[in-house]
Amino acid sequence: MTHIDASGLKTAGISIRKVNLSYGSLQVLKNVDLEIQPGEFFAFLGPSGCGKTTLLRVIAGFNTPQSGSVTVGGREVLSLPPWKRDVGMVFQSYALWPHMSVRKNVAFGLEERRLPKDEIGRRVDKALELVGLGHLGSRRPSELSGGQQQRVALARTIAIEPTVLLLDEPLSNLDASLRVQVRRDLLAMQRRLGLTTIFVTHDQEEANTICDRIAVMKDGVIQQVGTPMALYDNPVNLFVASFLGTANILDGAMRTNGREQVFELPCGSRFPVPDEHRNGAKLFFRPQNARLALAADQAETASVRVKGKVSHKEFLGASVRYGIRTEGGEVFADIPHARGEAHLPDEHIVGVDVPLSRVNYLPA
Numbered sequence: 474m475t476h477i478d479a480s481g482l483k484t485a486g487i488s489i490r491k492v493n494l495s496y497g498s499l500q501v502l503k504n505v506d507l508e509i510q511p512g513e514f515f516a517f518l519g520p521s522g523c524g525k526t527t528l529l530r531v532i533a534g535f536n537t538p539q540s541g542s543v544t545v546g547g548r549e550v551l552s553l554p555p556w557k558r559d560v561g562m563v564f565q566s567y568a569l570w571p572h573m574s575v576r577k578n579v580a581f582g583l584e585e586r587r588l589p590k591d592e593i594g595r596r597v598d599k600a601l602e603l604v605g606l607g608h609l610g611s612r613r614p615s616e617l618s619g620g621q622q623q624r625v626a627l628a629r630t631i632a633i634e635p636t637v638l639l640l641d642e643p644l645s646n647l648d649a650s651l652r653v654q655v656r657r658d659l660l661a662m663q664r665r666l667g668l669t670t671i672f673v674t675h676d677q678e679e680a681n682t683i684c685d686r687i688a689v690m691k692d693g694v695i696q697q698v699g700t701p702m703a704l705y706d707n708p709v710n711l712f713v714a715s716f717l718g719t720a721n722i723l724d725g726a727m728r729t730n731g732r733e734q735v736f737e738l739p740c741g742s743r744f745p746v747p748d749e750h751r752n753g754a755k756l757f758f759r760p761q762n763a764r765l766a767l768a769a770d771q772a773e774t775a776s777v778r779v780k781g782k783v784s785h786k787e788f789l790g791a792s793v794r795y796g797i798r799t800e801g802g803e804v805f806a807d808i809p810h811a812r813g814e815a816h817l818p819d820e821h822i823v824g825v826d827v828p829l830s831r832v833n834y835l836p837a
């Protein structure tokens with residue numbers, strides 16, 4: 474289906490089915506299945522070399538998979554060349570022409586397509602206005618900030634009136650402080666345009682802050698798809714748990730105790746496990762879900778209690794991260810920082826309590 478958004482641009486959903494791609498003996502994409510909704514801001518997230526750019530280029534038409542199907546707006550595109558796919562891609566290097574004005578840069582692709590002059594003028598005006606650069610059309614790229622250059626690259630792609638926008642690490646050329654500002658601008662712009670957008674990044678913070686949903690990739694395989702919060706709170710495996718933030722992972726044994734399922738830690742403590750987690754092999758929780766108690770105090774009700782010794786502390790601003798040495802390995806507990814509070818000294822014996830509702834079990 475193709476939809477028309479408030480910006481007047483058309484937008485389309487994307488279906489990727491069983492896509493496999495190899496370079497010689499190296500299989501870079503393995504049975505990739507994905508469904509991206511019209512108007513969605515979607516991220517491909519994963520470590521370097523996991524296949525994110527390759528997948529993006531398959532949608533754009535610059536890479537051809539050995540098998541599978543890709544539809545854009547319900548139309549199969551794998552047999553079409555890039556320029557017939559209604560897909561616009563902004564590359565990592567913006568590749569603006571340095572000797573041309575901003576207007577000329579944006580018009581370039583349209584002139585190549587031999588559109589009528591007044592149509593080109595109309596589209597350039599609209600694209601520059603949509604990215605907020607209507608007043609800078611006569612400048613050269615060298616007279617713009619990094620963030621503005623990135624917007625020119627975006628305008629150049631929007632001017633082609635694609636139904637889908639593909640962004641390959643668009644913020645990687647910007648310094649850290651600018652990146653935060655530009656990613657906010659990018660989100661505002663994406664909402665205004667309403668265009669289905671796929672954003673490739675290896676930076677989980679970047680994906681979390683601007684994308685509706687994320688596909689986490691590793692070694693050419695989609696590990697999990699979901700909203701940033703769902704992936705953070707309920708990762709399906711150790712890779713996703715660790716890639717999206719600090720993860721506390723404890724070894725133990727899943728046991729059946731009569732009709733009840735329990736998880737037993739090396740120290741002997743046992744906790745009830747909901748039925749859906751009966752195949753889990755490791756206990757997982759996030760540092761901010763942990764509370765510290767004096768070891769002699771009773772554990773909070775309906776929570777997991779792990780005993781250990783404070784091994785170190787890190788001040789993170791909003792919280793203090795305690796490292797606690799336990800029998801099952803080190804765990805971290807983030808305790809909100811309040812003014813004037815006393816901190817627990819190293820080697821202090823403590824109990825780490827985590828509400829059962831905040832504990833998850835992951836396969837080995």
Ligand SMILES: Nc1ncnc2c1ncn2[C@@H]1O[C@H](COP(=O)(O)OP(=O)(O)OP(=O)(O)O)[C@@H](O)[C@H]1O
Nearest residue numbers: 496499501519520521522523524525526527528675
């Ligand atoms: N044209 C090619 N020929 C051979 N191997 C390639 C080619 N293009 C990419 N690869 C390999 O395919 C794998 C996936 O590359 P890809 O660029 O998709 O990864 P990525 O996740 O986008 O990484 P990065 O974040 O570093 O850009 C890598 O191992 C890469 O070396």
